Amino acid sequence: MPSSTPPLRRARAAAAALVMAVAALGVNGAAGTARAAEPAAQVWVTTPDGSRKLTPEGNVPFTGTPQSVDIRIDAADKGQRFTGAGASVTGASAHLLQGLPQAQRTAVLKSLFSTEGDGIGLNYLRQPLGSTDFDADGNAYTYEDTRGAFSIDRDRSRIIPVLK
Known part of the structure; x- marks a missing residue:
């Protein structure tokens, strides 16, 4: 099936939007200055055209210097466990x-x-x-x-x- 089929594109775009919304909550929804347990955060990408689906993009290191991505984690706020999409x-x-x-x-x-x-x-x-x-x-x-x-x-x- 061609990847340009409109319903499939819409489904993929919706899935990508869901992943981005979850990622945005993780990046913007937390407060505080707790240190990360691991030395890097994993970055995963899903593109609207479907060429990449939950593909590992690499890591963002926690070096203590400003990065292009600002991740804030509140260790006291456990939130909810992610069980699926x-x-x-x-x-x-x-x-x-x-x-x-x-x-x-x-x-x-x-x-x-x-x-x-x-x-x-x-x-x-x-x-x-x-x-x-x-x-x-x-x-x-x-x-x-x-x-x-x-x-x-x-x-x-x-x-x-x-x-x-």
């Missing part, structure tokens, strides 16, 4: 995936969830309940728009097939 299956993403030929859909899903070859190794899915602002047709809905008329029929036809 994921994505959300919205109405729009389900619509786009279902619109692909089966072979192309399989390749896109493999590139998202596989940890081998071309994959970026996502391991979590967040499933919104009801519509989101990223819905294919723009019509907002809940599972019970009318009291007493609970239904997941919309998801049965649009989202659940993608989740399977």
Whole structure:
């Protein structure tokens, strides 16, 4: 499958944005002047075009002199343990995936969830309940728009097939 396929590019760009957001939180979200336990920080890169996916870029040494990257670590703030990365299956993403030929859909899903070859190794899915602002047709809905008329029929036809 060509790497210029728009849905695959969007998926890769979204994954790259997620990695950059996590990295930005790590760089900008901590305070204090604690010393690092290791002499260098590892730098990993994912590019929007998919040419590099969680590729080791090298190390940034902790020499005590100013660097082009300023990393601040608060040893007292343990934060949360990173257990994985994921994505959300919205109405729009389900619509786009279902619109692909089966072979192309399989390749896109493999590139998202596989940890081998071309994959970026996502391991979590967040499933919104009801519509989101990223819905294919723009019509907002809940599972019970009318009291007493609970239904997941919309998801049965649009989202659940993608989740399977």
